[in-house]
Amino acid sequence: MPELRHDPIQKRWVIIATERQKRQTWFDQELTLPSTPVCPFCPGNEAMTPPAILTHPENGPWSIRVVPNKYPALAIEGGTDRQGVGLYDRMNGIGAHEVVIETPLHVEHIADMDLAHVEKLFLVYRSRLHDLMQDDRFKYVMIFKNHGAEGGATIAHPHTQIIATPVTPKTVSTELESAREHFRLKERCIFCDMLHDELESGERVVYMSDHFVVLCPYASRFPYETIVLPREHMHDYALASDEVVRDLAHTVQVTLAKLRKAVNDPPFNFLFHTAPNAGHARRRAHYWDTLAYDWHWHMEILPRLTRTAGFEWGTDFYINPTPPEDAADILRRTSIDV
Amino acid sequence: MPELRHDPIQKRWVIIATERQKRQTWFDQELTLPSTPVCPFCPGNEAMTPPAILTHPENGPWSIRVVPNKYPALAIEGGTDRQGVGLYDRMNGIGAHEVVIETPLHVEHIADMDLAHVEKLFLVYRSRLHDLMQDDRFKYVMIFKNHGAEGGATIAHPHTQIIATPVTPKTVSTELESAREHFRLKERCIFCDMLHDELESGERVVYMSDHFVVLCPYASRFPYETIVLPREHMHDYALASDEVVRDLAHTVQVTLAKLRKAVNDPPFNFLFHTAPNAGHARRRAHYWDTLAYDWHWHMEILPRLTRTAGFEWGTDFYINPTPPEDAADILRRTSIDV
Numbered sequence: 001m002p003e004l005r006h007d008p009i010q011k012r013w014v015i016i017a018t019e020r021q022k023r024q025t026w027f028d029q030e031l032t033l034p035s036t037p038v039c040p041f042c043p044g045n046e047a048m049t050p051p052a053i054l055t056h057p058e059n060g061p062w063s064i065r066v067v068p069n070k071y072p073a074l075a076i077e078g079g080t081d082r083q084g085v086g087l088y089d090r091m092n093g094i095g096a097h098e099v100v101i102e103t104p105l106h107v108e109h110i111a112d113m114d115l116a117h118v119e120k121l122f123l124v125y126r127s128r129l130h131d132l133m134q135d136d137r138f139k140y141v142m143i144f145k146n147h148g149a150e151g152g153a154t155i156a157h158p159h160t161q162i163i164a165t166p167v168t169p170k171t172v173s174t175e176l177e178s179a180r181e182h183f184r185l186k187e188r189c190i191f192c193d194m195l196h197d198e199l200e201s202g203e204r205v206v207y208m209s210d211h212f213v214v215l216c217p218y219a220s221r222f223p224y225e226t227i228v229l230p231r232e233h234m235h236d237y238a239l240a241s242d243e244v245v246r247d248l249a250h251t252v253q254v255t256l257a258k259l260r261k262a263v264n265d266p267p268f269n270f271l272f273h274t275a276p277n278a279g280h281a282r283r284r285a286h287y288w289d290t291l292a293y294d295w296h297w298h299m300e301i302l303p304r305l306t307r308t309a310g311f312e313w314g315t316d317f318y319i320n321p322t323p324p325e326d327a328a329d330i331l332r333r334t335s336i337d338v
Numbered sequence: 339m340p341e342l343r344h345d346p347i348q349k350r351w352v353i354i355a356t357e358r359q360k361r362q363t364w365f366d367q368e369l370t371l372p373s374t375p376v377c378p379f380c381p382g383n384e385a386m387t388p389p390a391i392l393t394h395p396e397n398g399p400w401s402i403r404v405v406p407n408k409y410p411a412l413a414i415e416g417g418t419d420r421q422g423v424g425l426y427d428r429m430n431g432i433g434a435h436e437v438v439i440e441t442p443l444h445v446e447h448i449a450d451m452d453l454a455h456v457e458k459l460f461l462v463y464r465s466r467l468h469d470l471m472q473d474d475r476f477k478y479v480m481i482f483k484n485h486g487a488e489g490g491a492t493i494a495h496p497h498t499q500i501i502a503t504p505v506t507p508k509t510v511s512t513e514l515e516s517a518r519e520h521f522r523l524k525e526r527c528i529f530c531d532m533l534h535d536e537l538e539s540g541e542r543v544v545y546m547s548d549h550f551v552v553l554c555p556y557a558s559r560f561p562y563e564t565i566v567l568p569r570e571h572m573h574d575y576a577l578a579s580d581e582v583v584r585d586l587a588h589t590v591q592v593t594l595a596k597l598r599k600a601v602n603d604p605p606f607n608f609l610f611h612t613a614p615n616a617g618h619a620r621r622r623a624h625y626w627d628t629l630a631y632d633w634h635w636h637m638e639i640l641p642r643l644t645r646t647a648g649f650e651w652g653t654d655f656y657i658n659p660t661p662p663e664d665a666a667d668i669l670r671r672t673s674i675d676v
Binding site: 182 | 341343344345346347348349350351352353354355356411423424425426478480482483484489490491499501503507508509510512513516517520528529531532535555556557558559607608609610611638640645646647648649651652653654655656657658659660661662
C-alpha cells in the first residue's frame with residue numbers, strides 16, 4: 001500500500017510509492033526513451049495493460065483508450081486511515097492513477113492529429129474528471145501529460161496521465177488561497193483581473209480563440225511557458241460545455257504546433273488546474289468554502305528547455321533567460337498549418 | 339539588467355535573466371556535459387573568468403578560487419527599485435552570483451579530496467556567506483552545488499555556486515514560518531523536536547558525527563535524499579565555529595562517499611538552508627522578528643535519480659519509490675574508506 005506522508009516544515013505531502021520500484025526505468029540514467037521491444041500501448045498489445053476503463057469508440061478498433069496505470073502511484077481500494085506519527089502525519093496512499101492512450105499510433109504529436117480526434121481526447125479528459133469526482137475520497141484530480149524523455153515520459157507512445165489524490169496539492173492550495181484572498185478583498189476573480197490587464201496590454205498574448213486566451217505569464221518560470229485561460233469565469237473543467245471543450249482542444253493544438261515550430265520540437269508538460277472536489281464537503285458546514293467559485297480553471301503548458309538544479313530545489317525561485325514578452329512575440333508570429 | 343518579477347497567484351518570485359541567454363547551453367538538448375575545448379576553471383585559464391574574489395592560498399598556485407559568475411543571474415550594482423506594475427510587482431534583479439572553483443583538478447569528487455581540503459572549502463563557503471551578509475540589499479544567500487549533467491551542471495570542473503537575492507525565497511520563507519509557528523506554540527525548535535524523535539527511533543539515521551546528524555527525511559521527495567542537521571540548535575551558518583565547520587566538511591564527505599558507493603555515483607545537488615540576512619532589518623522595528631533565532635540551519639543533499647514531470651510541476655507533490663527507512667538502512671550499512 002503506498003503511503004502519503006506530510007512534511008511539517010515544508011507543509012507538503014509526498015507519496016511513498018514502493019510499487020513503482022518495479023518499473024524498469026527508475027534508476028536508469030539513460031535519457032533516451034527506453035526502446036521497449038513491445039509497446040504496451042500499441043493496438044494488439046491490449047493484454048499488456050490492465051483492462052480498459054473506457055475506449056472510444058466503444059466497439060471496433062479503438063482510437064482512444066483509458067486504462068489503470070500498471071504501476072500506480074496510489075492504490076484505488078481502501079480508506080485513507082489518517083494518523084499522527086509523533087511530529088509527522090501520514091495516511092494511506094489512496095487514489096486513482098489512470099493512463100489515457102491518446103492514439104493507436106506509436107508516434108504522433110498532438111499538433112498533427114485530426115482536430116476531431118483532439119476534441120474527443122479533451123472530452124475524454126472531462127469525462128474521467130467528472131467520473132473520478134464522484135468518489136468522495138478524492139479531493140483533487142490532476143490531468144497531465146509528459147512529452148519527451150526530458151519531459152519525464154518513460155513510454156514514447158502518446159499518453160496523458162490522470163492522478164486523483166486524497167488531499168489538495170500544495171500548488172493548487174496556494175492558487176486557491178490567492179484567488180480567495182483577492183476575491184474577499186475586491187469581489188473580483190484574480191484570474192479575470194489578470195486577463196483584463198493582459199488583453200489591454202497585449203504584449204504577452206500568444207493566441208485568442210472564441211473561449212480562450214493563451215498568455216506567456218508575467219512571472220514565467222520557464223522559457224516559452226504558456227497559460228491557457230478561459231475568457232469567461234469558470235471554476236471547474238468537469239462542468240465545461242462541449243463547445244468550450246472543443247474550443248480548448250483547438251487552442252491547445254494551435255499552441256503546441258506553434259511551440260513545436262518556434263522552439264524545435266521541445267519536450268514539454270501540460271497540466272490542468274481545476275477546482276478541487278467539493279463532493280466530500282457536500283455534507284459539511286464549510287460546503288460553500290470548498291466550492292472554489294472564486295477560482296478560475298486553466299491549463300499550463302511548460303516546455304522543458306532549462307534544467308532545474310540546486311538553486312531551484314532550495315528556493316522555489318526560477319531563473320528564466322527568456323522574457324515572456326519575447327516568447328509571446330515569437331509564438332504569436334509563428335505561422336502554422338493547423 | 340535582470341528583473342525580479344512576482345507571481346501574485348503562486349506568490350513566487352522569478353528572475354528574468356536575459357544575460358544568461360549568452361550561455362551556449364540553454365537550449366542545448368544534449369544531456370552530456372558540453373566538452374568545452376578549454377575549461378575556464380582549470381589552472382592556466384584564469385583569464386577566462388572575471389578576476390577572483392578570493393583565492394586559497396592567497397599566493398602561489400591556488401587550490402580553491404572564488405570568482406563572479408561570468409553569466410550572472412543577478413546584477414551586483416544598483417538599487418532594487420521596487421515597483422507595482424498593474425496587478426504585478428517587480429524589482430531590479432540585484433544580487434550576487436559567485437562560483438567557488440573547488441579544486442584545480444578538472445575531475446575530482448568531494449569524496450576523494452583530502453579532508454583538509456574539504457574543510458577549507460566549507461570554511462570558504464562560510465567566509466563568502468559572512469561577507470555577502472554585510473550587504474544590506476541581500477536578504478538571502480544560497481550556497482548550492484550541482485553535480486553531474488542531470489544535476490544541472492553545465493561545466494564538469496567541480497564547482498559550487500553562491501547566489502545572493504534581494505528577497506527571501508519562498509522555500510526558505512515556508513520553513514521559517516513553520517519553525518516560528520511551532521516555536522510560538524511550544525517554545526521549542528521544530529528541527530530540535532524532529533532530531534529528538536529521529537534519534538529515538540533511529541530508523542532514518544544515516545550517520546552521526548560530533549556536531550551533526552545525517553537523516554533520510556520522513557517525507558523524502560527523492561530516493562536517498564538526506565538532511566544534515568546540527569545537533570546543537572543554531573540558526574546561522576555564518577556564525578558556526580571553525581570546529582563545527584570542519585566537522586560538517588567531514589560529515590558531508592562521508593555522506594557523499596556513501597551515496598556514491600550505494601547508488602552508483604548519482605548526479606546530485608546539495609544546498610544550505612541558513613538564516614536570512616538580518617542586516618537590512620537591524621535599523622527597523624521588526625529586528626527581532628527577522629533574526630530567525632527560532633530556526634535551525636541545515637544542509638540538504640538531493641540525488642537526482644527520478645525525473646520530475648507534469649505531476650510534480652502542477653502539484654508540488656512528489657512520488658518517491660524508495661521509503662526513507664530503506665534508503666537510510668542502505669546508506670548506514672555502506673562502508674567507505676573516507
